[in-house]
Amino acid sequence: MAVKVKTGIYGLNALTNGGFNAHSVTVVIGPAGAGKTTFATQFLRRGLEIGQEAIFVSLDENKEQIIRDAVEMGWEDILDYLKNDMLVFIDASGREFAEFIRKELPGFVEKWKGADARIAIDPLTPVIWSTPERYRQRELIGYLFRQLKKLGTVVVTLEEHGPPDLSSPELVIPIYLADNVIHLRYRPEDPNTQRKLKVVKTRSSKHSELTHEYRIVRGIGIVVMRHGYTPRQTREVSHRLKRELLRRIEGFPPVVREQIAKALDLITDDDLEGVELDELVDSIFEEYL
């Protein structure tokens, strides 16, 4: 199983089967005020706490503003990490950073090779806008993600300007290229608004499919409510499935039986949530008949 990185976002690890996979890219999408910068800072800070180096690429607000906000949040230790160079800031415009990716990123990656850092880009949107041609966008972002993964675990934020349905053209490419996608929904114009988080995808890991409320709390940061989501690691149901299926396929060649038994050993009861067992037994039987 892949090594998991604790996200630092309270409640999120439980929804992503233990956190993000090490050396993955997570895209966090949300409108203004959703908490993207808070998410990025909180993720980096969690790594700093355990001795990982952190790189914050800011393409929007200046470094001073982000640090001020972090201190305001109660995260004064950010100042110490900056002083001892554990936390590095890169301040650039979208165009400058696109240039950096094309020309300087290979050298940068070479220098940091073998690192196990945390990297945040907040937000990536100006880089996408500075590269209008879709094909070039895909190339540039794909290249950026592949290179950064060599350095560590990455969080990239994206602004959402359209309706909160992830359909906007500027979101499509990064959503495809990312390993994990998290959607922050927030409508400040609605007085009864609630902040809601949805894990849209996590590559090679399972995740909650529910929509979870979250809050931003001074001193703590983002807190996500589980709403009863607790993956069941038990194997009561999966063992019953295995028993019934193996009985059913008794006459099958041993190789096939072994293969099926092996696959079934990986399944926990949570994986079978909502699955009709008898129907599944029938379907597998029919497939190999």
Ligand SMILES: Nc1ncnc2c1ncn2[C@@H]1O[C@H](COP(=O)(O)OP(=O)(O)OP(=O)(O)O)[C@@H](O)[C@H]1O
């Ligand atoms: N110190 C704090 N205490 C409590 N809540 C805070 C604090 N700082 C920020 N917040 C909350 O977080 C919200 C914005 O967070 P953040 O700046 O991370 O959003 P964002 O998605 O990055 O927004 P933008 O797209 O404008 O950059 C604020 O509107 C506020 O509700």
Ligand SMILES: [Mg+2]
């Ligand atoms: Mg922000």
